[in-house]
Each structure stands twice: as structure tokens, then as C-alpha cells.
Amino acid sequence: MANTSIILRVELAHDQVTFGDVASVISQAGGDVTSIDVIRVGKESSVRDITVDVQDSVEAQVVDAIKALKGITLINVSDRTFLAHLGGKISVQPSMPIKNRDDLSRVYTPGVARVCTAIHENPKKAYSLTIKRNTVAVVTDGTAVLGLGDIGPQAAAPVMEGKAMLFKQLADVDAFPICLDTTDTEEIIRTVKAISPVFGGINLEDISSPRCFEIEARLEEELDIPVFHDDQHGTAVVMMAGILNALKVVDKPIDSIRVVVNGIGAAGVSVCKMLLAAGVQRLVPVDRDGAIVRGGSYDQPMWQWLAEQPQVEAVPGGLDQLIAGADVFIGVSRAGLLKVEHVKAMAKDPIVFALANPQPEIDPELAAPYVRVMATGRSDYPNQINNVLCFPGIFRGALDCRAHRINEAMKLAAARAIASVVSEEELNELYIIPSIFNDHVVQNVRHAVIEAAIKTGVANRIPPDFR
Ligand SMILES: NC(=O)c1ccc[n+]([C@@H]2O[C@H](COP(=O)([O-])OP(=O)(O)OC[C@H]3O[C@@H](n4cnc5c(N)ncnc54)[C@H](O)[C@@H]3O)[C@@H](O)[C@H]2O)c1
Ligand SMILES: O=C(O)C[C@H](O)C(=O)O
Ligand SMILES: [Mg+2]
Secondary structure (H helix, E strand, O other): OOEEEEEEEEEEEOOOOOHHHHHHHHHHOOOEEEEEEEEEEOOOEEEEEEEEEEEHHHHHHHHHHHHHOOOEEEEEEEEHHHHOOOOOOOOOOOOOOOOOHHHHHHHOOOHHHHHHHHHHHOHHHHHHHOHHHHEEEEEEOOOOEOOOEOOOHHHHHHHHHHHHHHHHHHHOOEEEEEEOOOOOHHHHHHHHHHHHHHOOEEEEOOOOOOHHHHHHHHHHHHOOOOEEEHHHHHHHHHHHHHHHHHHHHHOOOHHHOEEEEEOOOHHHHHHHHHHHHOOOOEEEEEEOOEEOOOOOOOOOHHHHHHHOOOOEOOOOOOHHHHOOOOOEEEEOOOOOOOOHHHHHOOOOOOEEEEOOOOOOOOOHHHHHHHOOEEEEOOOOOOOEOOHHHOHHHHHHHHHHOOOOOOOHHHHHHHHHHHHHOOOOOOOEOOEOOOOOOOOHHHHHHHHHHHHHHHHOOOOOOOOHHHO
């Protein structure tokens, strides 16, 4: 289902094959030629780079078809996604060049010592005299990386580097990936606290549940900088923005809908909490062993909390039974768990948010004929519900007002701000959530978050545009 872009470097013997032959073989094998670069042209042969969009499932077929052509030598196949990762995706840039000894004695010893002393005497000066005011640590232990699961800290790094890129490009926040080689709750807490002095905020990422709940709660309590588990709250904020707008499209009030949430891990718990806070009256949380039911008894404290909420249904069962009659399905679980039969059994005008990455709970093309509003976490389909719509703006706002935490009011304000970027006139089934490239998203979220932080007393600084 996923598309990849590959670059084929080929040598064509002019007397045996034409470029037209190559293009038609590629298209017959299921590839789509998107660009051609001439690398070298000789009398007898030429070398070209052919960029081809292919579905993962037919990539090998396209390559084999090219190899089988007479007069073609396949020199190399490169995958543009891998090429984009060569050498990593971020680097550190100094804020000024060191051109002479004078510069050196200012940015380094002996000049730097006076600055160190100033911070030692007044630690708050770290915000004006170091990178602290604009720097966030993206911390993972590699245990719940996208929907890939426990792939370890080293393999998690490309995702964390990607988050750092997005922080910088979208909100000018300097973020740095910290991939920890431990899954021990206490050790993670100790380590994050120990590295925290240089950071203005901590973005926890892809740490599996239930450890993520305690890690976040303890760090929030023990640190005076904001700590935000993106998979929980970033996802819930963006989901809420999407639901607010999707409900307008189908014209159903929030207190009338029945919602099934599949996958009650880091993202799922936070999604459920936000839906309840927003007024959902009928909630069905489902995990791998079936529904978490009202009145049930669970070891996991967050599941136990859910079981005590009056809006959570008491009927046991699995997705197969419980999906019937649901107005909304929210998947934050794994690929392929929602079947077409499930969607067919939902209430009229179903809303399906299949948010597992990189593969959603249902292929949007399969679901399309039966859903009214469909959203996924991916950037290659309409309605991308991804926490990237939240984390850059929410941290931009929190850093700018030096909020010591990111509270519920700030999250709800962020959700409303994201939803409001789509105007009433623009709103439709295929456009319930703005694109991450819409400049208003980060600005609106920042503004709403600062306003909420000031109102709830967590801001330690009033930014100039709020004075
Ligand atoms: N679109 C987004 O912005 C976004 C954000 C966060 C997470 N996600 C996606 O959501 C998924 C979960 O992420 P997480 O961080 O919460 O991970 P997690 O490991 O904390 O939670 C996953 C949960 O799914 C449950 N699960 C597994 N198999 C199941 C099944 N067959 N039926 C029902 N539940 C099942 C697990 O028991 C667990 O509770 C991942 O695919 C991730 O990529 C998407
Ligand atoms: O990384 C993403 O694209 C979203 C989310 O944080 C996830 O874990 O899937
Ligand atoms: Mg994540």
C-alpha cells in the first residue's frame, strides 16, 4: 500500500533499446516515472537516472523488468527515502563565526567564565545566556516507535531526528534527539532529570504504556520545565481538533455520539480522557483482550480510572461486536485491525480515524465507500491527524511564556486553535484538519497556548506581543 520513490541509474545501449522501451516496461510493471536526469551521453550509450514512484509491493517487479530488458545495464537502485537519511537529518549550527582571537576570548575562555559566574549567581539567567530558552529534548527509549513497537533506541533515532527537524522548521524550536539505552522507569526518570539543566522543555516520544504514564507524571512533578508526552497529548489534541470539525460535517452533537477507541496505550488513554473532557457520553475503549468495561477491575491504573467513568460502557466483548452502531472509530493500535465489515456495521455517516503509523488500522481506499469522514496519521492521504500539528506550536507557546508545565487548559486551547484554522466555508469531508504547511497552525496554537497559560497562572514571562 505504501508508496516509495526509487532512482534507477541505467545505461542504455542505443542500438538495442530506446528510452521509450524503458518507460513502457516500468509502467507495465506498475511503476510511475516522475523524472529523468541525463547523467552522461555517449555515441553508443547513455546513462540516465530515472525516478520512479512505486508501491512497496511492486518495487522488486519494476527492478526485475528493467534488468530483463535487452541493452540495459542497471548500474544502481537508490531509494530516495534512504538517501534523505544519509548522514542523519539535523546538525548543530553556531550562532556566530569565531574569526579571530578576540572572538575566541569572548565566546570561550576567558570571557565565558564571567557568564558562567553570572548564571551561578542567578540561575534564571540560563534562559537569556544559554540555549535553554529555545531547546527541547526529544526523549525516547525506543519501546513504542510508531506502530513498529519495541525496536530499541538506536533504531528509533530517525523518528526523533524527524521530530527535531519539524520542531525547527515549523516553530523555530531547537530540538535534540536523546535515545536512551534503558527501559527502566526509575533510570529514565533519573537520566532525564540529570540532563535537564540545558533544556527548556522535555518532549517524551514513543515510550510504551503503561511506563510512559508514570515517567511523565514524575518528571512533571520533579522538574520545573514543561514535560509533554507527545504520543499521549499531542495525538489527543489533534484528534480532538479533527473530531470537533468532523462532527460539524456530519451534524451530530458531541454528547450524542458513541465512540469506539481501539488501542488503549499511550495515545489511546489520552484520547479517551480528552473525549470525556469534551463531553462524550458513550465511550467504548477496546484493547487486545477486548473492551475495558465500566465496573471492571484492572491492574493498569489508567485502565482502572477508565473503568470508573460513568460514560464508559459496561458491555464486554471485542471489536467485532462492539463496533456495531458506533458513530466514531478512533484507532491508535496497529495496522489492519479494522475490517470493511466493521465499518459497514457502524451508524449512519461513520467517522473513522485510523491513526496507527505507518500503516493505518484500515486502508483508506477500502474504507472509502462506507465512511463519511476518514482520517489517518499519514501525509499521503487527506485529513492527516498527526501530532505534528500540535507539538511544534504547543512548545513554541510554552517556551515563549516560560510555562513550567503544559496543563489541560493549554491542550484544549491548542485543539480548538487547530480546528479553527479550517473555516466554516472550507470545511468538508476531505478537509477537516489543516495541513502542517498551513502557517496559521503554529501561530494560532502558540497564541492560544500562551493565553491559556497566562490565564491558568503557569506562565513565568509575558511575551512582548501579549504585553
Ligand atoms: N497519528 C498520530 O499522530 C499518532 C500519534 C501517536 C501514536 N500513533 C499510533 O498509534 C499507535 C499506538 O501508539 P502508542 O504510542 O499509543 O503505543 P502503545 O504501545 O502505548 O499502545 C498500543 C496499544 O495498542 C494495543 N493493541 C495491540 N494490539 C491490539 C489489538 N489487536 N486490538 C486492540 N488493541 C491492541 C496494545 O495493547 C497497546 O495498549 C501506533 O501505531 C502509533 O504509530 C499515531
Ligand atoms: O511520529 C509520528 O508520525 C506520529 C506519532 O508520534 C507516532 O508515534 O506514530
Ligand atoms: Mg510517536
